[in-house]
Amino acid sequence: MAVEIEAKMSVEAFEPVRAALRGAGARAAGAHFEVNTFFDRQDRSLLAAGEGLRLRMQRDEDTGRERYIITWKGPQQPGALKSREELELEVLSRDDAVRLLERLGFSRTLSFEKRRESWELGGCKVELDEVPRVGRFVEVEGPDEKTVMSVRERLGLSGRPTIKSSYVALLTDHLRERGRSTTDVTFSDDAKP
Numbered sequence: 001m002a003v004e005i006e007a008k009m010s011v012e013a014f015e016p017v018r019a020a021l022r023g024a025g026a027r028a029a030g031a032h033f034e035v036n037t038f039f040d041r042q043d044r045s046l047l048a049a050g051e052g053l054r055l056r057m058q059r060d061e062d063t064g065r066e067r068y069i070i071t072w073k074g075p076q077q078p079g080a081l082k083s084r085e086e087l088e089l090e091v092l093s094r095d096d097a098v099r100l101l102e103r104l105g106f107s108r109t110l111s112f113e114k115r116r117e118s119w120e121l122g123g124c125k126v127e128l129d130e131v132p133r134v135g136r137f138v139e140v141e142g143p144d145e146k147t148v149m150s151v152r153e154r155l156g157l158s159g160r161p162t163i164k165s166s167y168v169a170l171l172t173d174h175l176r177e178r179g180r181s182t183t184d185v186t187f188s189d190d191a192k193p
Contacts, residue, residue, distance in 0.1 A: 002085070002086050002087075003077070003083060003084065003085055003086065004073070004082070004083065004084055004085075004086045004141060005079075005081055005082070005083045005141065005142060005143070005144060005145060005148055006081060006082050006083075006139050006140060006141040006142075006148065007081050007082070007139070007140045007148050007149065007152050007157075007162045008082065008137055008138070008139045008140075008162060008163045008164075009137065009138050009152070009157050009160040009161070009162060009163065010135055010136070010137055010160065010163060011136050011137065011138055011157075011160070012136070013136070014117070014128045014130075014136060014138075016156070017128060017138055017155060017156075017157070018128070020154070020155045020156050021119050021121060021126060021155065024121055024122075024154050024155070025121070026119045026120060026121035026126065027119065027120045027121070028117075028118075028119055029118040029119055029120050029125075030060060030061070030062065030117075030118050031060075031061040031062070031115070031116065031117045031118070032058045032059060032060055032061060032115075032116045032118070033058075033059045033061060033113070033114075033115055033116075034056055034057060034058050034059070034113065034114040034115075034116060035056070035057040035111060035112075035113055035114075036054055036055075036056050036111065036112055036113075036114060036167070037054065037055045037056075037057075037098075037108055037110075037111040038052060038053065038054050038108070038109050038110045038111070038168055039053045039054070039055070039101050039106035039107060039108055039109060040053065040106060040107070040109045041105055041106060041107075042105075042107065044109075047109075049075060050074075050075030050076060051072065051073060051074055051075060052071075052072070052073040052166065052168065053070075053071070053072050053073075053101070053106060054070070054071045054072075054073075055068065055069070055070050055071075055094065055097050055098065055101065056068070056069045056070075056071065057094055067090060068090065068091045068092070068093065068094045068097055069088055069089070069090050069091070070088070070089045070090075070091055070097055070101075071086060071087070071088045071089075072086070072087045073085070073086050073166075074086070076164065079145065080145060080162070081145050081148060081149075081162060081164075082162070082163075082164045083145075108183065109183065110168055110171065110172070110183050110185070111183060111184050111185070112131060112132065112167065112168075112171055112184075112185035112186075113131075113132060113185065113186050113187055114129055114130065114131050114167070115129070115130040115187075116128070116129050116130075121151055121154070121155075122142075122147065122150060122151045122154065123142055123143060123147050123151075124140050124141060124142035124143075124147060124148060124151040125139075125140075125141045125142070126138065126139070126140050126141075126151065126155070127139040127141070129167075131167050131170070131171070131185075132185050132186060132187045133171060133174050133175075133185055134167070134170045134171055134174055137163070138155070138157060140152050140155070140157075171185055
């Protein structure tokens with residue numbers, strides 16, 4: 001069992017962050033295209049409890065290799081940064097994972113694409129994430145708040161507000177504000193009004 005501790009900030013462009021990462025001696029750790037599919041019970045009891053259940057398809061941009069990972073996230077814990085319990089399990093088949101989750105009483109609630117570029121710096125993972133409709137974000141995830149905040153400062157991001165909302169919450173709010181009821185958010189959506 002792990003606890004995810006992260007600072008997430010919205011950015012207009014990634015190049016200044018990449019330049020800061022290179023200047024700080026960060027190590028590039030790959031790029032992926034993802035499809036994140038979230039599940040809940042019919043009564044939305046996971047959402048009500050502040051929990052999340054996700055099946056992620058992650059395709060390595062260099063090799064094309066796909067991985068499938070089921071993740072459960074617990075409710076957010078108190079603190080300045082987003083912090084929550086996280087359990088992950090890699091599975092061999094996306095289709096079998098979907099069937100299993102459905103047999104356990106879960107149904108698909110939202111699916112969205114994401115582009116992620118990963119770096120390592122100062123004991124933290126630094127993720128450059130692009131999500132359709134809501135924009136570009138930098139996530140700094142590490143072992144404790146002090147380490148995360150130190151790396152955030154080294155990247156010149158300490159002046160940016162941290163976002164504790166998940167991508168699901170950001171997308172749900174975005175769709176609701178625009179009167180959209182889609183459950184599939186893709187990069188092709190960015191071209192639509």
